Amino acid sequence: MNVLDPLFETPLCNAADLGRPIPDSPHAVSVCLPTWADNIGYEEKTPRVIEQLNNGYPRFVFHHLCQQLFAECHTKFAAADESCLVFPSVIAAERFAKFFAKQTGQKPRLCDFGQHGVQAACFPTQFADTAKAGWQHLGEGISSRHAEACLVGRSAPDATEAKQILRQRIADAASAAVEDVFLFPSGMNAIFSVYRALEATFPDRKCVQFGFPYVDTLKIQKTCGTGVHFYPHGESADLDQLAEVLADEPISGIYTEFPSNPLLKSPDLARLAELARAHRCPLVVDDTVATFVNADVLSAADAVCSSLTKFFSGAGDVTAGSVVLNANGPFYNELKTALGQEDDLLWCEDALVLEENSRDFETRVRQINHNAEQLADHLLQHPRVTAVNYPKFQTPQRYSAFRKRDGGYGGLLSVDITDPANRAPRVFNALRVCKGPNLGTNYTLVCPYTILAHYGELDFAEDCGVSRYLLRVSVGLEPPEDLIARFDEALAVD
Template identity: 50%
Template sequence: MRRRLREFRTDPHAEIWLYPCGMAAIAAVWRALRQHDPSDPSVQFGFPYVDTLKLQQRFAPADVRFYPVGDPADLQQLAELLRTQKIASVFCESTTNPLLTSLDLQSLRQLADAHGFLLVIDDTLAACINHDVLPFADVVVTSLTKYFSGYGDVLAGSVTLNPASRYADWLRAALADNFEELLIDADVEILEQNSRDVRMRVETMNRNANQLAQWLTTQPEVETVYHPSLDAKRFDWMNAHSTDHNGGLLSIVLKNPAVTTPAVFDHLEICKGPNLGTNFTLCCPYTILAHFTELDFVEQCGVSRWLLRISVGIEPIRELQTRFEHAFRSAGSLRDASKLVTG
């Protein structure tokens, strides 16, 4: 498994630890960090998967500075903070979940080198083959449950240490001190079998998601589509392998969302669930599912409560478009019927 994971890294000597899930990998890095620096605040740069932020908010020292947009203005604010405040780390994702924002990892790396903090990057949405963030990171965390497995039947995560990091020695020691081999043999066997076709699966997902995202922008029911292929600020290094390597995840916000979103979701004939990276397409009302108790706060961060997150699978693209067309028509019929009743 470790040999296969190294195939996706530019550094063949990258050191890899396996964990029972992606959040276990993130928690392991957090414990290692806090063993070395128990008191300085951390930074979350860009809007992340919910538990990554909650971990920093709830576990000692419970002092995190949050820059939810992750744009140049946030980068400037972070640089200004660093003039007066020492920080332990910056956590970020490439790309972000669920808005699929491309972060300026090169500038974050420069700030990390200048101010001596740990840069931790979650590259789950890089989908294994699309781009390698290890050259920018001190340590990379990945949910192998997602694209690497791709079949939705096993949990796993990994921590990849950049051996070129100035912090490699103490990170290696701290990770080793707390490491326990908890990923059971049966799960490793399934993960190995599932990941044999990861390149083929992700190439198909890349292609399907690019086409579906573009198609959705033309649909009158759709207000906004979030996908890296539509991000004019995407960085050149992210397209080093191909400009089509944008990942299989996208998000949409519908017009008149409070009315249309429930109807479209209910009539969308694809699997429903919070996973992603599976070979079958999935949809979930991400914000309501992950942030139900803090919807106002999340909307202040730029994430609509009505956002639908779609993990695109390997089905024929026309089949997926047909299913969305059906859901849009059904929602429109319900809306028209409601107008007649209320009128």
């Protein structure tokens, strides 16, 4: 474990760093957006910003290796007025085609690339934005390593053992059986897979989203099924309203995050589980922020979804996700049957990288816990900080009810700054830590979360309690005293 990561010693945070990959890897899953204006420029597709990007978070920015494969498929399969996206299997491409057809009324043409099971989807270019939304929400587009293997004709190494090790590592951390752990190419695809399983089990039912979730979870619920009852604040009054809905209407599933991203609020998971059991409704919990190390939510949930891209990997150079099933849950058999029929879409080379990255997962998370708590405690007392969103301060009793005896509060926090419209951009610009999307990395990473995730719906986000000026901080392995000094330096800027 290299505490003094070069990304802390020389963080990517200056104007000249715009567009550089974070980390310095051909398969990095983040990109430096060093100023507030750069983040807005990214959202508004300003050429000054977009032309500097060769990568980004893979569901939001097409990796340059993926773009090269798209271009090759376009040459082979597409008409002049068509565009191409590429998927890792026939079934993934067919699911994309179903999404696209539902949104546009037109079905893409699917073409076999002829290597590694890869399929190209060709569609009218006029619907490129819809296609991009499908790539983003469903989370099963081809990975950069998989694309590279197709481009250079590289054979697929055997990752059977690596995947078994990964499942066992997750099972041990989650106190589950290895046969109840399933791997996916991204955290969002893990959620989408559970969502599809429950939609098939309970057709024509709405689902419930309890608490303000990560953006694409809600997008899936709004676009891929019957509809969603959304309770953005996730408070006791919402539980009372939910109880009334459950008494009157069958529901396909209740989805919640523990704690939530970016507000770090924990739902009353015990009561949610009680309501779910009483009304025979599955409960799905995303524990990405807490991690298996810090919280035991499996006892309350029917399925626990995690983005392994984040703390589990730590390096920021691979995407993956997992689902862990509660063997004692009332919907265990239905979920296990459905997930057992899923294609294995986690590319073998990604699995090999993830296995190596995650060997010190527990050790890293415990150090990050310590560092984040030190920073959060300090910022809470800072006169230029109006709020620190962190599980220790936000709904602490709810979090503690499922916190493991030796668990911490995790590595994610978010902060509100005094005079935010004027000062939040200045503080962000002055911070000497890496700046870009993603979380759970071994190096501290900060972003203006609401700008990146909800730029087209800022009023909606603020109605849900998420300030447009919120700074989200994913704390890394750096010495906390140095990290505190860097935040103090930025907060002193007028």
